[in-house]
Amino acid sequence: MHIAAWFLFTMVVLGFWGACGIVQKLSTNRISAWSSMIWLVVGYALLLPWLWPGKILFHYSTHNIVWGLLAGFLSTLGSCGLYAALKCGGKASIVIPISAMYPLVVVILAPLLLHESITLVQGCGVGCALIAVALLST
Amino acid sequence: MAVSDTLRTRWFWYSISCVIIWAPFFIASKLGAREIPAPTMQFLFTIGSLPIMVVLLLVTKCKLEKDVKGITYGTGAGILAGLGTVGLFAAYGTGESTSVVTAVTSLYPMVTVVLAVLILRERLTWLQVTGLAFAAAALVLFSL
Numbered sequence: 590m591h592i593a594a595w596f597l598f599t600m601v602v603l604g605f606w607g608a609c610g611i612v613q614k615l616s617t618n619r620i621s622a623w624s625s626m627i628w629l630v631v632g633y634a635l636l637l638p639w640l641w642p643g644k645i646l647f648h649y650s651t652h653n654i655v656w657g658l659l660a661g662f663l664s665t666l667g668s669c670g671l672y673a674a675l676k677c678g679g680k681a682s683i684v685i686p687i688s689a690m691y692p693l694v695v696v697i698l699a700p701l702l703l704h705e706s707i708t709l710v711q712g713c714g715v716g717c718a719l720i721a722v723a724l725l726s727t
Numbered sequence: 728m729a730v731s732d733t734l735r736t737r738w739f740w741y742s743i744s745c746v747i748i749w750a751p752f753f754i755a756s757k758l759g760a761r762e763i764p765a766p767t768m769q770f771l772f773t774i775g776s777l778p779i780m781v782v783l784l785l786v787t788k789c790k791l792e793k794d795v796k797g798i799t800y801g802t803g804a805g806i807l808a809g810l811g812t813v814g815l816f817a818a819y820g821t822g823e824s825t826s827v828v829t830a831v832t833s834l835y836p837m838v839t840v841v842l843a844v845l846i847l848r849e850r851l852t853w854l855q856v857t858g859l860a861f862a863a864a865a866l867v868l869f870s871l
Contacts, residue, residue, distance in 0.1 A: 602835065
């Protein structure tokens with residue numbers, strides 16, 4: 590049975606991000622959400638020595654480097670929005686399912702911005718995934 | 728709470744801001760990962776997240792709790808999240824559809840929920856059990 594590379598990589602994401610959810614919960618049980626965010630970025634930074642690409646970094650096109658920097662900025666800013674919503678009195682049972690709806694926006698934007706298309710089976714999979722995310726976040 | 732009341736709350740708009748900010752994060756990730764290898768993307772991602780950390784340090788006036796376990800868990804979460812994001816960039820780098828990769832990776836609460844049962848001895852609600860069934864169905868459909 591052939592398993593596509595992209596599928597294996599997404600399983601890696603599920604494993605690490607899923608475990609991260611537990612560790613983050615343990616962290617926010619002991620320290621404030623903002624402190625937890627700061628230490629999260631420190632955790633990212635601890636990986637930097639292994640990730641440093643060397644001089645080849647400057648050979649990539651500037652706009653793609655900007656996309657990489659922007660990805661980190663937006664991801665962390667979005668996390669701040671989530672913590673701010675919880676801090677402002679939003680119930681976790683409502684705030685987290687709302688915030689988990691980002692794939693819906695990506696599914697709408699990707700065909701428009703990236704001119705991508707998906708098969709009918711994949712479309713059904715996306716539908717199931719969106720329902721699953723909403724239910725799992727309750 | 729009535730819909731009009733909800734629309735006036737700050738928490739609602741912060742929640743919406745997550746969705747509005749995270750969606751472009753995935754689009755930016757895809758655009759960058761088309762040329763740049765996953766580990767280098769994660770390097771840039773980390774540099775990009777540093778300004779937010781600086782703002783948070785200013786907001787908190789650098790007054791951070793000294794709970795060693797809390798700090799260890801917080802830092803560990805960063806390492807796990809960082810490693811997971813390398814996988815995300817690698818998946819986008821294969822050229823697979825952004826919608827599909829994003830939808831599959833958004834299923835990570837499935838792992839969190841299962842680990843919460845196994846490690847934290849939390850109980851699943853029937854909604855979460857239904858969610859797990861939909862997640863399994865999604866994974867089967869994507870693997871076809």
